[in-house]
Amino acid sequence: MIxxxxxxxxxxxxxxKSSQNVNSTRIQEVMQQPLSDWIKPPEGFMxxxxxxxxxxxxxxAGFGAFIRENLGQFVLARIxxxxxxxxxxxxxxxxxxxxxxxxxxxxxFSVIIETDCKFIAxxxxxxxxxxxxxxx
Numbered sequence: 001m002i003x004x005x006x007x008x009x010x011x012x013x014x015x016x017k018s019s020q021n022v023n024s025t026r027i028q029e030v031m032q033q034p035l036s037d038w039i040k041p042p043e044g045f046m047x048x049x050x051x052x053x054x055x056x057x058x059x060x061a062g063f064g065a066f067i068r069e070n071l072g073q074f075v076l077a078r079i080x081x082x083x084x085x086x087x088x089x090x091x092x093x094x095x096x097x098x099x100x101x102x103x104x105x106x107x108x109f110s111v112i113i114e115t116d117c118k119f120i121a122x123x124x125x126x127x128x129x130x131x132x133x134x135x136x
Contacts (some may be wrong), residue, residue, distance in 0.1 A: 063095030
């Protein structure tokens with residue numbers, strides 16, 4: 001069994017390394033494209049774009065977040081998941097919570113949270129904490 005796990009790990013590592021060559025080229029291409037639908041935050045602020053995803057058949061909910069500075073340059077990104085089945089609203093709220101906690105850990109307090117979940121973005125009493133919330 002250990003040999004099987006080691007073999008699988010080695011195959012996965014080789015696949016990952018080969019994908020990095022392809023992905024790094026594609027990432028550079030994407031990073032050089034003009035930003036569309038992106039609203040520049042005020043001077044001194046950053047944007048944190050958040051989205052949630054669901055894998056119901058596996059009982060997983062995940063999220064992604066990335067931070068751009070006010071000129072649109074990439075700063076940091078984070079992904080995460082948890083084993084739970086939740087509604088879309090709960091998943092989007094979970095993604096925002098995790099991203100807010102991440103921003104606090106990074107000591108980033110002048111961050112505008114952006115989500116594509118209109119229901120969550122419209123809850124201004126939840127998201128009014130020193131910045132703006134926007135939905136796209």
